[in-house]
Amino acid sequence: MTRVLHRFKGGVHLPDHKAESNGRPIHAAPVPRQLVIPLRQHIGNPARPVVEVGQQVLKGQIIAEADGYISAAVHASSSGTVTAIGPALVPHVSGLPDDCITIETDGRDAWIDHAPIDYQALAPADLRMRLRDMGLAGLGGAVFPSAVKLDPGAHACPTLIVNGGECEPWITCDDLLMRTRADEILQGVRVMRHLLGSTEILVGIEDNKPEAIAAMQAAAAGFDFAVEVIAVPTIYPAGGAKQMIETLTGRQVPSGKLSTDIGIQVFNVGTAYALARAVFHGEPLISRLVTVTGHVLRPQNFEVLIGTPMQRLIDLAGDRDGATGVLMGGPMMGMPMPSSEVPVVKATNCILVKSDALFPPLPAMLPCIRCTRCADVCPAELQPQELFRFAKAGDFGRAQEYHLFDCIECGCCSYVCPSHIPLVDYYRYAKSEIWAREREKRAADLARARHEFRLFRLEREKKEKAEKLAAKAQAKRAELAAEAAAPGATGEADAKKALIAAALARAQAKKAEVAPKNIDQLPPDKQREIEEIEARRAKIRELARQPLETDETKP
């Protein structure tokens, strides 16, 4: 099989640190006493809880259902009792809690009834709904709901790429998966192919994983559809979806478009495996392979129930003194965890324990010397030094003009920068600022519209009130006139009474008219007090405005 491979622009050669963890077999991590399962483990709407506190659940039971099209269900990873539904610490950089379902496990690990899905008998749309309810999401890290990606929509999807690149250093879970479960990965591909109607199946694997390549090739020979297993050069980020597409097909996904627009869909090998478990065994996504490596005694891969606290796995791999933090993912794109007690989620491919020896603190940052090394290695072919300049100056509009949003945050630029500038950090900051501003602007537009409507409504209400009052007064006058016109029927006293009443009404109307100025006739001491209060308020307003204004006048 000779396929002409294409070299994407940029990229860096990294020390791969795969040997640490890929030599040991996969171990199943034991069921922990407590599982904390976040409702937001995928891109899209968080799942909606369908269990209650105190309820018994079985392994594989839906505990939160998909909410909308871009969403995925969440399942109990083992049997036990729901003990809490609410915010808990989740694996996110912010350290902010998010909604989770906590289960005290009962140790029985008892399955709910489950059966394979006859995928060929189901209509594609129904099959996709089933997969959504199986909680399937991309396991390569992006965790996009798989059911959505398996909908070819209006586009034909002739090429299906199965991504076994795994280009991030330290991570080996896909490597181990391909070595040991190649057949099931391809079973999953069979279903993908069925849904997408793909005719060309390409499996791209970095050539630093010869055993995985051999295993996949051996498995592919036994299938009744053609699968091309291709070794791609090891260069970070060859496993990025766009880079894998370019390497294998020579085509680029147009800026701002999806790969399906050019007839290509990409799935991670782990996703294919999970799909096979779902379809051929009826098992929802409740566990995954996780590499535990770095500063631990026995770096290795575990089969882990979703919701298991990371610290349990670190303990299994052999906790060591001198750890300086835990990353979820690899050293290039991984996220620092707020605590090692956060649970493993569907996106957790690696738990990387840091130490000062393995990850020395980065040297101090110097100014950019415009050496363009960053541009040379940028796989998105951007000019990172310009993006940095604009982001730093707060010139987000220019940053967008220079395609800030095409940055895939791969970190190649930061890696090579001789001035050690944390460039990616600046890009994330700029992106979030732009999003925040867009949100603010939308909110401000909304507020302005609301305010205008309120003014209009007040005006209208005032007018309506005035009209009503006028009508009432007229009615009264007519009544009085009618009464006056019938002297016989009413006595003099009555007429007098009516006159008094009318005068009173007039006085009252007058009072109402001047009501807003009811502080005009205040005694002098009261007046002074009010003035003082007003002065204080003005000062506070002034103070409150100041930082805002200096903010705005900043360059």
Place this chain on the structure above:
Amino acid sequence: MPAPFVIDHSSVTQVMAWVLVALLPGIAAHVWLFGPGILVTLALATVTAVVAEAAMLKARGYPVRPFLTDLSAIVTAWLLALCLPSLAPWWLIVTGTLFAIVVAKHLYGGLGQNVFNPAMVGYAVLLISFPVQMTSWPGPLALTGTPLSLADSAAIIFGGAPKAVLDAVTMATPLDTLRTGLLQQHTVDEIMTQPIFGHVGGAGFEWLAGAFLAGGLVLWALRIISWRVPLAFLAGVWLAAGFLHFFDAGRYGAPWFHLFAPSVMLGAFFIATDPVSGSTTPLGKLIFGFGAGVLTIIIRTWGGYPDGVAFAVLLMNVAVPLIDQYTQPRIYGGAPGREKGSSR
């Protein structure tokens, strides 16, 4: 701390150190051809630059150590020193270096912020202010026949030598000779018969140019500079000079002669490649280098000064923001590099 958590082992210090190393062949050639005077000049410029850099960093409230150890001030000092006549008086060296570091670098905002190449600013200021001193070059030893010791050189530089000694060692440079000869209505061929001219460039000077070329190739091999700027620079010089020479060989020097004037090699590989004040885009680098090369010949031919590298580079520095803006390369996925009216 954010991702990535690993970095390559490069640093600004390393980049600058390699530039200094790559200058060593040129310095060695200089000593061999013109005597050890250049060593005194280099030392004086280095000390001045380091002191000025430290003082400016302190005054501007920056940490002195990380910035001083980036070696960028020393690179500026060496480049300027190599452009000066090697027996120039000490105050010329100090003034030029101070101007380069204090005004051209720090008053523009320090490392990474300067719009103009600091060494070339220092050089241009000296050339405009002290044209006589700036053009008194010592002749090649082979021609003057008066080898100077390190002590003699130091004596001349610090003003301790009688004028007669100075006159004995200085002579017009090849570019000066060409220029004066042309002004006296001689043809290029007549002028080239004078002993100051060698095989392709000036006698001795061409070897110096070759040494700079060798150092430059080392920088390119190490990927510290890209091939674009030097190659485009040399192409600009060669094509512009070649065009004129072809047009009237009697009045315009040969392209090889121009290429092997040392200032062109130094300019192409060490000065125009300064990343801070140069263009950053691939196409921009070609335009920047080519423009500087062509301007060098134009200034040499019609300008008021015999050499034009410094002014050519400074003029192109001015154009950099414009060049960069209009040469943004297309990005992955085919969108043009810079989008007017953002799409999102």
